[in-house]
Amino acid sequence: MFETEQERDRMVEHIKDLIGRKRYAELRDELLPMEAADIALLCADLDEDVPLVFRLLPKELAAEVFVELDSDEQELLIRGFSNSELKEVLDELYLDDTVDIVEEMPANVVKRILQHSDPETRKRINEILKYPEDSAGSIMTTEFVDLKKDMTVEDALKRIRRTGPDKETINISFVIDANRRLLGTVSIRTLLLAEDDDVIGDIMDSNVISVQTLDDQEDVARMLSKYDFLALPVVDTENRLVGIVTVDDAIDVLQEEVTEDIEKMAAILPTDKPYLKTGVFETFKVRIPWLLLLMISATFTGQIIAHFESALAAFTVLTAYIPMLMDTGGNCGSQASVTVIRGISLNEIEFSDLPQVIWKELRVSLICGSVLAVANFAKLILVDQILFHNPAVTVTVAFVVCVTLVCTVACAKLVGCSLPMFAKRLGFDPAVMASPFITTIVDAISLLIYFRFTTLILGI
Amino acid sequence: MFETEQERDRMVEHIKDLIGRKRYAELRDELLPMEAADIALLCADLDEDVPLVFRLLPKELAAEVFVELDSDEQELLIRGFSNSELKEVLDELYLDDTVDIVEEMPANVVKRILQHSDPETRKRINEILKYPEDSAGSIMTTEFVDLKKDMTVEDALKRIRRTGPDKETINISFVIDANRRLLGTVSIRTLLLAEDDDVIGDIMDSNVISVQTLDDQEDVARMLSKYDFLALPVVDTENRLVGIVTVDDAIDVLQEEVTEDIEKMAAILPTDKPYLKTGVFETFKVRIPWLLLLMISATFTGQIIAHFESALAAFTVLTAYIPMLMDTGGNCGSQASVTVIRGISLNEIEFSDLPQVIWKELRVSLICGSVLAVANFAKLILVDQILFHNPAVTVTVAFVVCVTLVCTVACAKLVGCSLPMFAKRLGFDPAVMASPFITTIVDAISLLIYFRFTTLILGI
Numbered sequence: 048m049f050e051t052e053q054e055r056d057r058m059v060e061h062i063k064d065l066i067g068r069k070r071y072a073e074l075r076d077e078l079l080p081m082e083a084a085d086i087a088l089l090c091a092d093l094d095e096d097v098p099l100v101f102r103l104l105p106k107e108l109a110a111e112v113f114v115e116l117d118s119d120e121q122e123l124l125i126r127g128f129s130n131s132e133l134k135e136v137l138d139e140l141y142l143d144d145t146v147d148i149v150e151e152m153p154a155n156v157v158k159r160i161l162q163h164s165d166p167e168t169r170k171r172i173n174e175i176l177k178y179p180e181d182s183a184g185s186i187m188t189t190e191f192v193d194l195k196k197d198m199t200v201e202d203a204l205k206r207i208r209r210t211g212p213d214k215e216t217i218n219i220s221f222v223i224d225a226n227r228r229l230l231g232t233v234s235i236r237t238l239l240l241a242e243d244d245d246v247i248g249d250i251m252d253s254n255v256i257s258v259q260t261l262d263d264q265e266d267v268a269r270m271l272s273k274y275d276f277l278a279l280p281v282v283d284t285e286n287r288l289v290g291i292v293t294v295d296d297a298i299d300v301l302q303e304e305v306t307e308d309i310e311k312m313a314a315i316l317p318t319d320k321p322y323l324k325t326g327v328f329e330t331f332k333v334r335i336p337w338l339l340l341l342m343i344s345a346t347f348t349g350q351i352i353a354h355f356e357s358a359l360a361a362f363t364v365l366t367a368y369i370p371m372l373m374d375t376g377g378n379c380g381s382q383a384s385v386t387v388i389r390g391i392s393l394n395e396i397e398f399s400d401l402p403q404v405i406w407k408e409l410r411v412s413l414i415c416g417s418v419l420a421v422a423n424f425a426k427l428i429l430v431d432q433i434l435f436h437n438p439a440v441t442v443t444v445a446f447v448v449c450v451t452l453v454c455t456v457a458c459a460k461l462v463g464c465s466l467p468m469f470a471k472r473l474g475f476d477p478a479v480m481a482s483p484f485i486t487t488i489v490d491a492i493s494l495l496i497y498f499r500f501t502t503l504i505l506g507i
Numbered sequence: 508m509f510e511t512e513q514e515r516d517r518m519v520e521h522i523k524d525l526i527g528r529k530r531y532a533e534l535r536d537e538l539l540p541m542e543a544a545d546i547a548l549l550c551a552d553l554d555e556d557v558p559l560v561f562r563l564l565p566k567e568l569a570a571e572v573f574v575e576l577d578s579d580e581q582e583l584l585i586r587g588f589s590n591s592e593l594k595e596v597l598d599e600l601y602l603d604d605t606v607d608i609v610e611e612m613p614a615n616v617v618k619r620i621l622q623h624s625d626p627e628t629r630k631r632i633n634e635i636l637k638y639p640e641d642s643a644g645s646i647m648t649t650e651f652v653d654l655k656k657d658m659t660v661e662d663a664l665k666r667i668r669r670t671g672p673d674k675e676t677i678n679i680s681f682v683i684d685a686n687r688r689l690l691g692t693v694s695i696r697t698l699l700l701a702e703d704d705d706v707i708g709d710i711m712d713s714n715v716i717s718v719q720t721l722d723d724q725e726d727v728a729r730m731l732s733k734y735d736f737l738a739l740p741v742v743d744t745e746n747r748l749v750g751i752v753t754v755d756d757a758i759d760v761l762q763e764e765v766t767e768d769i770e771k772m773a774a775i776l777p778t779d780k781p782y783l784k785t786g787v788f789e790t791f792k793v794r795i796p797w798l799l800l801l802m803i804s805a806t807f808t809g810q811i812i813a814h815f816e817s818a819l820a821a822f823t824v825l826t827a828y829i830p831m832l833m834d835t836g837g838n839c840g841s842q843a844s845v846t847v848i849r850g851i852s853l854n855e856i857e858f859s860d861l862p863q864v865i866w867k868e869l870r871v872s873l874i875c876g877s878v879l880a881v882a883n884f885a886k887l888i889l890v891d892q893i894l895f896h897n898p899a900v901t902v903t904v905a906f907v908v909c910v911t912l913v914c915t916v917a918c919a920k921l922v923g924c925s926l927p928m929f930a931k932r933l934g935f936d937p938a939v940m941a942s943p944f945i946t947t948i949v950d951a952i953s954l955l956i957y958f959r960f961t962t963l964i965l966g967i
Contacts, residue, residue, distance in 0.1 A: 052857050052858070052859060079714075080714035081714070082714070082716060082734050084733050084734050204699070207699060208699055208700060211696060211699060211700055212700060217695070217696050217699065218678050218695070218696075218737075235677070235678070235695055235699075236671060236677050236678075239664065239667060239668055239671060239677065239695075240668060240671055240672060254539075254540035254541070254542070256542060272755075272758045272759075272762070273544050274542055274544050275755040277678075277737065277754075294737075294754055294755075294758075295732070295735035295754075297758075298732045298754075298757075298758060298761070299732075301758070301761070301762070302732070302761070302853070305765045306849055306853070308769075309768075309769065309772070309845055309849050310845070310846070310849075312769070312772075312845070313841050313842050313844075313845035313846070314838055314841070314842060315842050315845070315846065321850065321853075321855040322846055322847070322849075322850040322855055322856060322864075323850070323855060323856065323860060323863065323864075323867075327867055327870045327871050327874070328874070330867070330871045331871050331874045331875055334839075334842050334871065334875060335874075335875055335878055335879075337838070338835065338838055338839065338842075338875060338879060339878070339879065339882055341834060341835070341838050342831060342834070342835045342838075342879055342882070342883065343882070343886065345830050345831040345834040345835065346828075346831045346883070346886060348830040348831065348834070349827035349828050349829075349830055349831050350827070352826050352827040352829070352830065353824065353826075353827040353897070356823045356824075356826070356827075359819075359823060359826060360820060360823055363816045363819060363820050364813065364816075366812050366813075366816070366819060366826055366829075367809040367810070367812040367813040367816075368806075368809055369809075369812070369826075369829060369830070370805050370808040370809055370812065370829070370833060370950050370954070371802060371805040371806045371808065371809050373830060373833065373834075374801060374802070374805040374808070374833075374943075374946060374947060374950060375798065375801070375802045375805065377837070377943075377946065378774055378797070378798055378801050378802075378943045378946075379794075379798065381773045381774070381943065382773050382774060382775050382794050382798075384773075385769055385770070385772070385773035385775070386770070386773070386775065386782055387782070389766055389769050389770075389782075390781065390782040390783070393762070393766070393781075395781040395782055395783060396782060396783065397512050398512070399512060400783060403783065404782075404783075407783075407787055407790070410787045411787050411790045411791050411794065414787070414788070414791045414795075415791055415794060415795055415798060418795055418799070419795075419798060419799065419802055422799055422802070422803070423802065423806070426803065426806060437813070483834075483837075483838045483841065486834060486837070487834060490830050490834065494830070
């Protein structure tokens with residue numbers, strides 16, 4: 048674990064130095080105690096030395112490091128591997144990791160990987176590849192411990208000892224019948240605390256929660272987190288156990304989904320690549336659609352201003368407060384919408400809570416609006432009128448601006464909290480209803496309110 | 508698991524019906540196969556029936572449900588418990604859960620809980636309570652399996668069988684010396700796959716990664732996720748093992764921290780309560796500081812407009828394009844800032860990447876800006892000039908607007924990507940440098956550019 052960038056850079060320098068002086072044994076000894084994830088981090092800066100470092104590692108560690116590498120580094124390594132090296136790495140990988148790698152590689156590399164996997168693995172890889180992206184099937188592994196319900200604890204432990212080394216986890220075993228239908232689960236803890244001659248069927252937990260292969264990976268991850276499980280069984284439509292999803296993969300899914308939500312909230316189409324690995328044109332492509340749409344919507348806001356041109360020409364001072372009103376409206380709206388969106392995605396808020404949410408936002412917005420209005424009134428009179436001697440800023444003008452502010456804040460909060468909930472209800476992603484979208488709507492509303500009060504109170 | 512709200516509501520109705528008809532045995536049989544987290548969900552809608560339902564459950568399940576309840580429901584239950592009931596629940600709880608509950612309860616309830624815990628537990632609770640909020644110490648549990656390095660595998664398994672029932676996890680055991688200093692870890696898998704007379708010191712993993720009690724809980728959670736660990740040892744300054752953090756708690760921490768980041772990005776001070784449980788005044792308090800600050804900053808944007816009042820009076824049509832320019836600038840800035848903030852929090856982007864990030868954003872912004880400018884030019888000429896016959900929209904005006912647009916987009920992207928990185932470098936939270944903050948800055952910049960071009964090209 049490197050605490051700082053500097054520490055890591057020093058280690059990279061040190062490794063390059065050892066390689067330069069051909070001190071390979073020494074380098075190997077330095078690498079051995081490290082965690083795979085840390086060696087992978089170092090590899091990102093080692094460039095052409097990666098294959099050399101990789102070949103110094105014992106094959107288990109090498110395989111672990113391989114899994115942690117970026118897909119372009121993996122591709123480079125695979126292209127450099129001899130056939131026997133490739134086979135050795137593939138033999139060490141867990142099935143779900145192999146599938147992840149296969150999904151990222153170009154066709155000719157995939158072909159080579161499949162050629163050098165044993166037939167059974169090849170068949171299983173192809174099966175998992177068939178599941179749609181983002182489904183439980185696509186992230187599961189088929190390497191789990193299965194038991195029969197008439198086994199004794201002694202049999203079960205023997206089976207775990209025999210088959211365990213190739214399984215992704217032995218912390219939970221899955222009990223199936225002759226047709227591979229899922230009957231229950233039994234944890235290693237239960238097995239260890241039971242008597243040797245207890246029967247699995249008696250000690251297993253038969254209230255088993257499972258997911259289906261086509262379930263959304265995000266739901267699966269949330270379920271693992273909700274129930275504090277270490278692994279969740281995946282069944283097909285006939286309740287036959289086909290795989291398991293483990294907690295480490297669930298954490299990755301949760302992180303990915305959060306990134307996606309955050310991207311959507313910022314009006315970006317979701318990507319699944321790290322920022323620095325995404326090309327300029329790719330970044331452009333995920334950003335431009337919303338920008339265009341929002342720009343065009345904003346030009347309609349401009350029409351409102353154009354419509355009240357004469358009022359503005361008579362009271363040019365009013366124009367100066369447009370940015371403040373629009374920004375404050377936007378900020379209030381985004382506060383409400385983002386809070387509600389996060390609440391929805393954590394299952395804290397449901398559509399039936401709508402009246403409660405609206406009532407709460409209404410009260411919050413009135414308090415916020417009043418405080419902002421008072422602060423703004425003070426600023427208008429003390430700074431603009433008295434300090435800057437601007438005679439156009441009369442008490443009436445200040446009053447119009449502040450009343451507009453209160454109404455804008457209220458509208459912004461109400462639009463902000465309700466749109467995501469309606470979106471969810473209608474089957475859209477609530478995250479899209481975040482700041483940029485809300486801002487555009489609130490802008491138009493706040494200007495309409497502003498000009499309505501202007502014509503009403505100032506009598507233009 | 509309830510798939511929909513409707514399903515859950517039906518179940519709540521059904522339970523209330525059973526209670527109304529005093530069919531307690533039947534109710535118990537319905538509840539027994541459910542997961543604790545689901546029963547807790549039901550309790551949220553069962554109101555005054557919660558204590559009754561709770562008393563129907565066997566004590567292990569009751570304790571599991573208790574942990575999953577909201578803190579106000581927990582408080583209500585504890586207040587209703589007899590002393591012996593309280594003791595029974597407390598005996599079943601894991602230490603870290605008890606600590607979580609103690610942290611949320613008012614003083615008189617805490618006193619009752621501590622009175623009814625056994626002295627050893629009380630001492631441990633008090634120790635954990637001493638650690639600062641958000642530290643590794645505050646989320647760890649002290650219930651782990653410890654082994655000595657000269658034990659044989661047989662001894663170790665015996666010890667796990669004997670002490671296991673009270674431990675939070677038996678999947679990993681921690682090897683310590685006579686001074687409780689951490690020597691290594693050994694997984695249950697390694698133990699099961701080893702020979703009975705192997706010695707722990709020989710099979711343990713001595714390259715052990717640990718955290719210190721005062722380390723930030725977010726770093727701890729990220730480490731668990733990075734290394735795919737199920738538990739991470741927590742040591743004091745003298746490397747003595749004092750506790751462990753398990754993966755389920757790490758997931759909760761990650762979720763909390765994401766919520767905090769999202770809140771900060773939306774200019775809200777972080778809270779740790781679910782939305783519907785937060786009072787109106789509390790919500791007001793976390794929202795108003797940024798609103799006030801941003802409103803005041805936005806009034807300075809207004810000064811820019813006031814300064815160019817004469818230009819606007821001559822060309823009132825220019826005012827109509829202010830919202831579009833400001834919004835687009837804000838959207839571009841927030842896209843860049845949010846992408847970079849997320850990259851920083853996932854450790855994908857570091858300060859040394861700044862030149863690369865800026866160079867990339869510059870190119871993206873030029874492409875985005877050009878596309879937006881072309882679209883906007885077409886709209887100005889085709890819609891505003893030709894369709895709406897607005898003679899004020901000349902080709903020169905359209906040109907000014909579009910050149911401003913390109914410059915605004917570029918500035919917005921550059922400010923958006925660099926501010927979070929500087930914030931991080933200076934030790935501030937980059938998440939604060941998100942949309943609202945960036946928008947305010949970009950607003951001012953875009954108006955300055957707009958008026959500069961206006962005076963320059965239109966010669967006002």
